[in-house]
Amino acid sequence: MKTKTPSSTLVLFSGGQDSATVLAWALSRFDRVETVGFDYGQSHEVELEARIQVRDGLMRLNPEWESRLGQDRLVDLTGYGALAESALTSDMEIAWQADGLPTTFVPGRNLVFLTVAAALAYRRGLERLAGGMCETDYSGYPDCRRETLDAAETMLSLGLARKMPIETPLMYLTKAQTWALANEIGGGSLVDLIVERSHTCYRGDRSQRHDWGYGCGDCPACELRAKGWQDWGASR
Numbered sequence: 001m002k003t004k005t006p007s008s009t010l011v012l013f014s015g016g017q018d019s020a021t022v023l024a025w026a027l028s029r030f031d032r033v034e035t036v037g038f039d040y041g042q043s044h045e046v047e048l049e050a051r052i053q054v055r056d057g058l059m060r061l062n063p064e065w066e067s068r069l070g071q072d073r074l075v076d077l078t079g080y081g082a083l084a085e086s087a088l089t090s091d092m093e094i095a096w097q098a099d100g101l102p103t104t105f106v107p108g109r110n111l112v113f114l115t116v117a118a119a120l121a122y123r124r125g126l127e128r129l130a131g132g133m134c135e136t137d138y139s140g141y142p143d144c145r146r147e148t149l150d151a152a153e154t155m156l157s158l159g160l161a162r163k164m165p166i167e168t169p170l171m172y173l174t175k176a177q178t179w180a181l182a183n184e185i186g187g188g189s190l191v192d193l194i195v196e197r198s199h200t201c202y203r204g205d206r207s208q209r210h211d212w213g214y215g216c217g218d219c220p221a222c223e224l225r226a227k228g229w230q231d232w233g234a235s236r
């Protein structure tokens with residue numbers, strides 16, 4: 001019989017398509033998986049509800065995943081969100097800034113999230129962090145780049161005096177490839193769960209159901225999700 005050391009991870013989990021896929025990826029790989037989410041004033045009850053629904057759905061999908069999935073923590077970062085104000089946390093228009101980044105960019109967001117998550121992982125005895133950060137996102141958020149995460153990994157490992165790897169399985173995938181990965185991990189039922197329960201729309205709109213899930217259909221997050229879904233469909 002093959003024996004192996006139990007492995008563990010803390011997934012940064014927002015309830016969106018990417019982090020839902022990463023959570024399933026982690027559950028298919030690690031013995032113990034916990035989740036952390038952040039309330040930075042991004043306004044939507046919808047997102048918080050999606051987190052609960054996706055976690056519940058994943059547990060129902062697979063008894064092994066149910067046994068592996070541990071506690072969830074929602075961390076209040078509204079103080080940070082207020083000072084790092086963006087189109088996600090205020091009534092600012094979604095548009096391009098002079099520096100080439102969209103107003104949905106929340107300065108330092110992943111750096112703050114990773115530091116807080118690392119503190120939690122340290123306390124909970126979890127070996128690593130995992131998140132849905134992705135360089136291929138349309139917006140080119142600089143804190144989603146692997147180069148930034150490599151530096152964060154070094155900083156956290158030095159500052160905590162223990163290794164704190166940051167797993168980013170979606171880093172170089174297109175949104176179509178992210179749908180394909182979900183299908184590979186959990187087949188049609190995982191894809192259906194992500195379509196039905198995860199939430200990506202910047203406007204928090206769940207009044208309209210599209211092939212790819214719920215959303216306003218025309219914010220940048222909806223457009224990206226819809227395009228990924230269509231590209232994946234076309235490639236099958």
Ligand code: ZN
Nearest residue numbers: 201216219222
């Ligand atoms: Zn939308």
